[in-house]
Amino acid sequence: MARLIVVLGDQLTHSISSLSQASKADDVVLMAEPVGEATYVRHHKKKIAFILSAMRHFAQELKDDGWTVHYRATDERLPSFTAAVEAELQAGAFESITICEAGEWRVQEEIDSWEQRFGLPVTVLKDSRFLASKQDFAQWAEGRKALRMEYFYREMRRKTGLLMEGDKPAGGKWNFDSDNRKPAKADLFMPRPIEFTPDAITQNVLSLVDQHYGDHFGSLEPFWFAVRREQALAALDHFIETALPEFGTYQDAMLTGERFLYHSVLSLYLNVGLLEPMEVCRRTEEAYLVGRVPINAAEGFIRQIIGWREYIRGFYWLQGPDYGSSNFFGASRPLPEFYWSGDTNMVCLREAITQTKEEAYAHHIQRLMVTGNFAMLAGIDPHAVHEWYLAVYADAFEWVEMPNTLGMSQFADGGLLASKPYAGSGRYIDRMSDYCQHCVYDPAERTGEKACPFNALYWDFLERNREVLAGNPRLGPIFATWGRMADEKRAAVLSHAAALLNKLDAL
Ligand code: FAD
Ligand code: DLZ
Ligand code: SF4
Numbered sequence: 080m081a082r083l084i085v086v087l088g089d090q091l092t093h094s095i096s097s098l099s100q101a102s103k104a105d106d107v108v109l110m111a112e113p114v115g116e117a118t119y120v121r122h123h124k125k126k127i128a129f130i131l132s133a134m135r136h137f138a139q140e141l142k143d144d145g146w147t148v149h150y151r152a153t154d155e156r157l158p159s160f161t162a163a164v165e166a167e168l169q170a171g172a173f174e175s176i177t178i179c180e181a182g183e184w185r186v187q188e189e190i191d192s193w194e195q196r197f198g199l200p201v202t203v204l205k206d207s208r209f210l211a212s213k214q215d216f217a218q219w220a221e222g223r224k225a226l227r228m229e230y231f232y233r234e235m236r237r238k239t240g241l242l243m244e245g246d247k248p249a250g251g252k253w254n255f256d257s258d259n260r261k262p263a264k265a266d267l268f269m270p271r272p273i274e275f276t277p278d279a280i281t282q283n284v285l286s287l288v289d290q291h292y293g294d295h296f297g298s299l300e301p302f303w304f305a306v307r308r309e310q311a312l313a314a315l316d317h318f319i320e321t322a323l324p325e326f327g328t329y330q331d332a333m334l335t336g337e338r339f340l341y342h343s344v345l346s347l348y349l350n351v352g353l354l355e356p357m358e359v360c361r362r363t364e365e366a367y368l369v370g371r372v373p374i375n376a377a378e379g380f381i382r383q384i385i386g387w388r389e390y391i392r393g394f395y396w397l398q399g400p401d402y403g404s405s406n407f408f409g410a411s412r413p414l415p416e417f418y419w420s421g422d423t424n425m426v427c428l429r430e431a432i433t434q435t436k437e438e439a440y441a442h443h444i445q446r447l448m449v450t451g452n453f454a455m456l457a458g459i460d461p462h463a464v465h466e467w468y469l470a471v472y473a474d475a476f477e478w479v480e481m482p483n484t485l486g487m488s489q490f491a492d493g494g495l496l497a498s499k500p501y502a503g504s505g506r507y508i509d510r511m512s513d514y515c516q517h518c519v520y521d522p523a524e525r526t527g528e529k530a531c532p533f534n535a536l537y538w539d540f541l542e543r544n545r546e547v548l549a550g551n552p553r554l555g556p557i558f559a560t561w562g563r564m565a566d567e568k569r570a571a572v573l574s575h576a577a578a579l580l581n582k583l584d585a586l
Contacts, residue, residue, distance in 0.1 A: 080173060080174040081105050081172075082106045082107075082173060083168070083175070083176045084177050085097070085160070085164065085178040087110075087179075088116070088130045088131075090179050090351075090352055091133055091351050092355065093308075095208070096204035100177065101177060107167075107171070107173070109149050109164065110149075110150050110151070111160060111163035112152050112153045112155075113158060113163055115158045116160075117153075117292055121296065124292055124293070124298070125299055125302060125438070126470075126471075126472065128285055129439070130351060132306040133307075135150070135283075136280060140307075154287075165197070173199065174200075175201065177202045178202070179204050179206050180204065182476050182478045185400075208356070209392055210239060211235065211393055217393070217396075217397055219234065220393070226390075226394065228386055228390045229253070229254065231389070231390045233253055236248065241364055241381055241385060242377065242378055249367070252378075254382065255374055255379060259331070260332075260511075261329060262510065263337070269340070270322040272303075273314050274303035296419060297471065307353070308353045311345075311348040311353035314345065315362060318343045318345060319372070322342070322343065323341075323363065323380060324373065327379035327380070328341075328375065328376070329341045330443075332511055333427070333508070335426070335513055335517055336430075338440065338442075339440070339442065343380070347474040350479065360384055360385060363377050364381065392479065394482050394496060396478070398495070402481065403462070403465065405492045407490060408544050408547070411458070412457060414454070414467055415457070415583045415586075417584065420432075421435075424518070425453075426514045426517050427512065430449075431450050439473035446468070446488065448511070451501070452533070453536075454488075455488065455490065455500060455502060455540065456536040456540045457536055458540070458543070461484070461491035464488075464489055465480070465484045494551070499553040500540075504522075504537040505522030505523075506522055506523075508522065508533065509522040527575075532579050534572075535579060536580075538572045538573070539577075541554070541557065542561070542569075
């Protein structure tokens, strides 16, 4: 009897463990487009189109390679993965179910119910696409007072041998961030990610998404993402050639109208499995070894992948399913309406949100220091913030989105992931971007109609949460600066912040 091999929408890798252990001749692969996966948060239209198109291309590749694939599409209106498996078991006889572990607690819990529900053995295999398994990470974390990415990253460098010269880091340092993080200038030769023309499969998916999910957030077109592995590899080569050399230098920069700067726009391909992390890092290392990219770029980029990406994944599984309800500051304001419309006078937020609507993409520093920073300063309910990030970005899967949002950007876990809140005033945004030059607000002012809202909200956030933050050694100097301000000045800042919080939607 055949085994049912279930492949999920973020498992589009030909060497995925579930397929590696299956038999082309005997087993049946099930892929499904349950309505619930597109609506449990109302995902961006472009994100749904990307995942469905990549899934359909992958299914076609499997069929061309001789696999039997049963593909249960959106038209069947199946509510969940469980309903898709049930329909399959009703249509045919199977001896067991095999699946690679899911990327999130919600889906893994669903899978864990199948054995009892269907009365069949269910084999859940490890996801070997990650360098550190859940167990490896838990072992690394055990007994440590604080989990800090930098130490985990060094272990990953040693484990993979990436940018290693014997047991020493290439270039003599583990981390070249001190050479990075410069503001960028408009440049005629600014790279752009490679764009792909939608083929017939993608065109079909675009109509389907418009028909079924037309009222979701975001623009469906233009659609230019890679949807096949071959295209994702071309996107990787294009990035290495055109943008990687400046990646480190301008990693934290923001520029009006420049949506991608020197970023790779590869996270979505990595996260669904069209690219594997090690192949991306090996190609980066090769470019460094032949002298095409400097060490600060190669090291900085590799650190994002074998450091941050792996660390965040390990952290997600270590924390458990309750991590999602973290709310250290007890924040409860609703998300301002302009997070969905982009309709705000604050240029930094307008730029980040407008491009999010149009591209289902914003780069890291926009997510962290613009949309995330503002939400934390304004005391927005972190769960609403998490659902927004999960819905709006094409690369958003809970294992990576949730720790980045709740831990790194909202400090909602009270410092399990970050050693201090990533809070910044208008002055930080002014230093790292040209947004403020086009804004009705002034980043140098704290109070008054023209004052940048980030400024008063920044001090108000610290004052509001003094009890839980004042003991943080990294915030000591900031509280000291606030303490040195004249009483009337502090009162004026707090009263301005209260007025702003009363009219967030109108800013
Ligand atoms: P690049 O700047 O080119 O970086 C290279 C690669 O490094 C990325 O493709 C990504 O795979 C990896 N990477 C970089 N930073 C991180 C990080 N902090 N965590 C994990 N991987 C990282 N990333 C996601 O993949 N999915 C998400 O849902 C997601 N949500 C985020 C939410 C918030 C609030 C914040 C602050 C960050 C989030 N990130 C998320 C991390 C990061 O912003 C994106 O990985 C990055 O912007 C993707 O664009 P890129 O491919 O151009 O990245
Ligand atoms: C996010 C998403 C969407 C929109 N649609 C599907 C789908 O139709 N089929 C599928 O298998 N996966 C989809 N996904 C990804 C899942 O929601 C989920 O995030 C991953 O399978 C990880 O557990
Ligand atoms: Fe953003 Fe303030 Fe600068 Fe305007 S002035 S762009 S609101 S940081």
